[in-house]
Amino acid sequence: MLNRTKLLMAAVLVAAPILACGAERAAHDPDRPNVLLxxxxxxxxxxxxxxGYAGGTTPVLDxxxxxxxxxxxxxxxxxxxxxxxxxxxxxxxxxQHGARVMFGSVEHRLGEEHPTLGTALRDGGWRTGxxxxxxxxxEEFGLGRGFETFDSGVRDELRDEFRETPPRREGLWLDQTSVDAQRRGDATVDRALDWLAAGDAPFFAWVHLFDPHDHTLVPPAAVLERFGVPADGSGTRDQAYDPEIYFMDQQIGRLVGALKASGRYxxxxxxxxxxxxxxxxxxxxxQHRLLYQEQIHIPLLVKPVKTAGSNPGVESALVRNIDLFPTILALAGAEHPVETEGSVLPGIAEVAGSAGSAGSAGSTGPRIAYAEALIPLDTYSSPRLPKQQWDNLHMIVEGPWKLIHHAVTPSNGELYHLEDDPGEARNRWESEPEVRERLLGRLRAMGALHVVVKSEGEGTVDPEAERKLRSLGYIGG
Ligand SMILES: [Zn+2]
Structure with a gap:
């Protein structure tokens, strides 16, 4: 509030020049909802x-x-x-969006023609960071479009803050907050908090936290000890996982705390x-990359603004990460610049002025989830992956059924009943031919199996990109 008052006073004092360059944003209601993703x-x-986890990892999220x-x-x-x-x-x-691998013989960058949450909210007058x-x-993957501030910590003026990647070694790396291609959650949240404090409403902030990804950067010793992990760095990667989630949760707590303290929560x-x-x-x-539930089932919490009419609770309908684009725009009251595959999440009451959307895959039958892993086409697929998974994998979930199509070797296909078999241990590919053929038919009809392979020479690895990916544990094939 203080910032906005200051800005208004500045505008009165030097009205002409300030209004001229701030006219676009000033036209929008500063009381429209902020968004923190x-x-x-x-x-x-x-x-x-x-x-349901009893390990005490997430008091803030809980x-x-x-x-x-x-x-x-x-x-x-x-x-x-x-x-x-x-x-x-x-x-x-x-x-549909075109970014399908880390790097390789198919596209790895998000197509520039697609609006993003960043472009849509910036164009709607939100301050974006x-x-x-x-x-x-x-930005390498095309994710930076629309963000007036894009603070990745790995490029341009911020590069100097990052030390050279030390040689990989066993155990946990203590007392570091950043290495060449990643930084610890506290370092990222420091930057986000500075940005939040420096500007007015409405804002859209996307904060990405990487702590649980690997054991290169680990939480401070006190957090490790809280989870019984030796504070001398001798713990294992798996031992680091819970403390890393806890540490990340604490960083989210700093963001929530700052919003509450500034009256914007x-x-x-x-x-x-x-x-x-x-x-x-x-x-x-x-690690990750495959399509089993432990890798593809994601947590999702959506806290609407207090007046939006959506009530807290638990929603068990099948939803997808693609539903976040239309849902966030709807909750913010922003324009939908384009029809998307995703649709507004169940349980969400839209703010007046936003429109819904419906995509092609969702409109031809019951709502489905889709995921893919084009493993042989990705330079950074690990050669240590289980042999049967070395394939172009396409997942579809409809109701309780989950099918994983192996495009190169279709006979390795998988079909699971997620209610009876949540651990995906009993493959019913052979015993349920009707379900199998129906779901395969939907995959084909969606266009999901169509893969555009680049022509020769287009897939040459950039040495700098390779160095960064290797430092994160991705091993080129
Ligand atoms: Zn990731």
Whole structure:
């Protein structure tokens, strides 16, 4: 409020020049809702307290959930960072928005023709800022469009703040807040808090936190000890996972605390989700990229503004990360610049002035979730992935059924009944031919199986990009 008053006074004192350059924003109502979008990298829903985890990882999110709609059946579109984030920001499946791999012989950048949450809210008069914690969420993948401030910490003027990546070593790396291609959540939130304090409303802030992704940057020793992990750096990657989630939760708490302290909490839409989960040994894989539930089922909390008419609660309908684009615009009362595949989440009351949308895949039958992993086409797919998963994988979920089509070797296809078999242990590909053929038919009709491979030479690896990806543990094939 103070900032706005100051600005108004400045405008009165030097009216002509200030109004001339600030006319666009001044035309918009400063009381329109703010939006805070937090994406937690590599965070499994089943490691979060309000999703049933007893490990004490998320006191902040558990409190936030009491004022939010908590979605119990939310799906990502991919198990890798840039592809999932492109879906969150555009409301489109990967085969629609075009960013389908980390790097390789198919496109890895979000197409410039697609509006994003950044462009739509900026064009609507919101002040836009993104604060990301790692290279895979950076401008390199086309995720920066629309953000007046894009603070990735890995490029341009911020590069100097990052030390050279030390040689990889075993154990946990203590006492660092940033290395070449990623930074710890506290460093990112410091930047976001500065930005929040420096400007007026309405704002759209996207904060991306990377802590649970790997064991390169770990929380301070006191947090490790709280979870029984040795504070001397001798712990393992898996031991670091819960303390990393706890540390990230604490950083989200700093954001929530700042909004409350500045009186903006009630008028801020807060969305917290993850881009994907983590294998942690399930289905023979410790990291992410595959399409099993531990990697594709995501947590999702949506706290509307106090007056929006949406009540806190639990929603068990199937939803997708692509639904966030139309939902956030609806809650903010912003224009939908384009029809998207995603639709406004169930349980959300729209602010007057926004329109709904419906996509092609959703309109031809019951609502589905879709995800993909084009593993042989991605330079950074690990050669250590389980052999049967070395394929172009396309997932569709409809009702209780989940099908994973293996495009290269279709006979390796998988079909699970998620209610009877939540651990995806019993493949019913052979025993349920009718379900299988119906879901395969939907995948084909959606256009999801169409993959455009670049011509020779277009897929040459940029050495700087390769160095960054390697420092994050991605190993080129
Ligand atoms: Zn990620």
């Amino acid at each position: 937090v994406t937690m990298d590599t965070t499994r829903a089943d490691r979060i307290g309000c999703y 409190r936030l959930a009491l004022e939010s709609i908590r979605y119990t059946r939310a799906f990502s579109t991919a198990g890798i960072t840039p592809v999932a984030h492109a879906s969150i920001l555009t409301g489109l499946f990967p085969y 993104a604060f990301v914690s790692a290279y895979p969420a950076s 009630d008028n801020t839409v807060i969305v917290v989700t993850s881009d994907h989960g983590q294998g942690l040994g399930d289905h023979g894989w410790f």
